[in-house]
Amino acid sequence: MLSVGQVVTLLETLAPSRLAEDWDNVGLLVGSPERRLRKMMTCLTLTERTVNEAVTKEVGLVVTHHPLPFHAGRMWTTETLPGRLLWDLVAARICVYSPHTAFDSAERGINQLLAEKLGLQDVAPLVPDTQTPHLGIGRKGSLPAELSLLELAQHVKKSLGIKYARVTGAPNMAVRRVAVGCGAAEELLAVAAQSGCQALVVGEARFHTCIEAEFRRVGLLIVGHYASERFAVEHLATVLQQEFPQVEVWASCEETDPVRWL
Ligand SMILES: [Zn+2]
DSSP, X not given: OOBHHHHHHHHHHHSOGGGSOTTOOOEEEESOTTXXXXXXXEXXXXXXXXXHHHHHXXXXXXXXXXXXXXXXXXXXXXTSHHHHHHHHHHHTTOEEEEOHHHHHHSTTSHHHHHHHHTTOEEEEEEEEOXXXXXXXXXXXXXXEEEEEHHHHXXXXXXXXXXXXXXXESOTTOEEEEEEXXXXXXXXXXXXXXXXXXXXXXXXXXXXXXXXXXXXXXXXXEEOXXXXXXXXXXXXXXXXXXXXXXXXXXXXXXXXXXXXXXX
């Protein structure tokens, strides 16, 4: 029977841990490499919904993009959300693996997939990795033809299957070079501007980053953290299923964006 350790070995090739940011917490975070499994699930985040699904469906390993636990802790009681989730996971003997920023930056990682989803060409990292420069943080590329920022916003919404995006910048500004950063990637604004990108697509950004984007004349498209990343864990489930046909693999069916537009 497939072991967690075998899955970990594959995940380490898909998203090498050395690509992760220093502050991050990646790899096998809960459980044992010797645990045998028949089912595994991917998700963006471990929440009450996704943990309940994993427990109910008797999953052996959850590959969650966002780490759990993330921060160092001295106690994991049920009075906190991470404590509650860890208690339920361990009680059901469910292992947890998180590739997080290693997956953001990997060769077939979230930012690469996001750039391809938007139809960018000549895709390259925004911040190349020192050892492997074709990998790294964020991605940049060119649209096949110049678009206005308004047209780009419509294109991005359609590509990601979302109804709304928050946009800063003049709607008629011309865009050809586009940078992408999944999740809370607003720190990529300066490097995107320096790389000659006229627009940056991110999951989240704060008000002051929007002000800075205006100053730098970079159109900022804020699509939501969930929309910028969830599709990639669905892709990862497909890859894992192909690699391990002897087990059942799926992306959480119960996971939803906690943020709604009303
Ligand atoms: Zn994220």
